Amino acid sequence: MSDIPGDLKYTKTHEWLKILDDKTLVVGITAHAQDLLGDMVFVELPELDTSYNAGDDCAVVESVKAASDIYSPVSGEVIEINEALTDAPEIINKAPYEDGWIFKMRAEDFDEVENLLNANEYEEFCASEEH
Amino acid sequence: MNAKMVDFGGWEMPIHYGSQITEHHQVRNDAGMFDVSHMTVVDLNGIKTREFLRYLLANNVDRLKTAGKALYTCMLNEQGGILDDLIVYFMRDDWFRMVVNAATREKDLAWIIQHAKNFSVEINERTDLAMIAVQGPNAREKVQQIIAHAEQQSVPQIKDMPAFNAYELSDYFIARTGYTGEDGYEVILDNALASDFWQKLHQLGVKPIGLGARDTLRLEAGMNLYGQDMTESTTPLESGLGWTIGWEPTDRNFIGRSVIDAQRQAKEHKIFVALVLEGKGILRHDQRIMRDNQDIGVITSGSYSPTLEQSIALARISPIVEQNVAVEIRGKLIPAKIVKSPFVRNGKSCLP
Secondary structure, three states, rough: OOOOOOOOOOOOOOEEEEEOOOOOOEEEEEEEHHHHHHOOEEEEEEOOOOOOOOOOOOEEEEEEEOOEEEEEOOOOEEEOOOOHHHHOOOHHHHHOOOOOOOOEEEEHHHHHHOOOHHHHHHHHHHHHHHO | OOOOOEEOEEEEEEEOOOHHHHHHHHHHHOOEEEEEOOOOOEEEOOOOOHHHHHEEOOOOHHHHHOOOOEEEEEEEEEOOOOEEEEEEEEEEEEEEEEEEEOOOHHHHHHHHOOOOOOOEEEEEEOOOEEEEEEEEEOHHHHHHHHHHHOOOOOOOHOOOOOOOOEEOOEEEEEEOOOOOOOEEEEEEEEEEHHHHHHHHHHHHHOEOOHHHHHHHHHOOOOOEEEEOOOOOOOOHHOOOOHHOOOOOOOOOOOHHHHHHHHHHHHHHEEEEEEEEEEOOOOOOOOOOEEEOEEEEEEEEEEEEEEOOOEEEEEEOOOOOOOOOEEEEEEOEEEEEEEEEOOOOEEEEEEOO
């Protein structure tokens, strides 16, 4: 099983979400997701200062194999995007939970964050998907 | 070898063993091996085999004059549509060998057997044989080492074999052919010997390559994939394969001829082009191609080119003289340019 850090929240569409001290959120895709997709070659980042509803497709990552939508884990506004990925999408493969983050957002409703999967639940979900 | 496996026409096949891009570069810069045992090897035996193939195949087997020579050709239906693309090897007057696609195996065999009846040609599918492609600038030397060791001497027929030829040893059928745009061999051998041959190559530093890199390699080489770039409802002229048709002599009657002769005369058919994306994004199968607000065609194969580090594609479009088009990617029009195929040959970019 791929690396699943215990201090993050997860979605069933394989995004991870980290809560920073100032309550802003960082979003990326999990080690498991990048492993399934393979070598990343293109990232279409979300629009800055744009609000998305939970579950909206807001970004796209493309590997050699396929394009994959990234869904906003919660409702909120995009406040920062990781421009480094534009020239070096492979960072997502190398460090999916650190330098490979995709965007930061401010949540509208923090209950939505609490309702996401924890690490154990995400691990169980991945295991169930493989069967 | 820790491969990611996928179902491919009923065969369990590796997509990649590690990084698909690393595997791609391994073939372009050194040597890689592909287990392509899913390909269908068919032997045709009988004194009228050449006469039969003159009728069955769109390319003219009379181009095969010396033993071992290979020919790339389409096999057409009566409507000029492509039933399959294949390589045919002329070994002896009473023995030709064909290698056809796996996904089309059943319909191909039925078609061949049906038409062979009038020629009393014997059709033998060789399920006892495996096939390993070894490709890249250092590929031939590695295979030669193994062969020389097995035969206890250097084999000049293999070493000095020109491109697009094959030679048969007792245990190995070795062809200087491939699907990557690199030099190399495709080795056909008994199933029982395949694992040992694979291990020997591995010991010599030849790395296993999955289906993923096989696809980007063939795309850079401008080679069509059956079922994607061409199907039963597209003709060779619409698939960039007009060069594979043996138009001469004009009185050679082959299946589908009348339809593609007429299409060639009318000059109104769709054309098959190579595309390079000029904006950001990745070209993919089924994206639409636009010019002056008109939908002029579709991408048949598209991907990221690891050698060129940009996106490339093959596409079928209405005939145009301009080189600039746009591709619709997620609702946006991104500029792309028509270029000459192939994109890459022998490790080097062919782009201007």
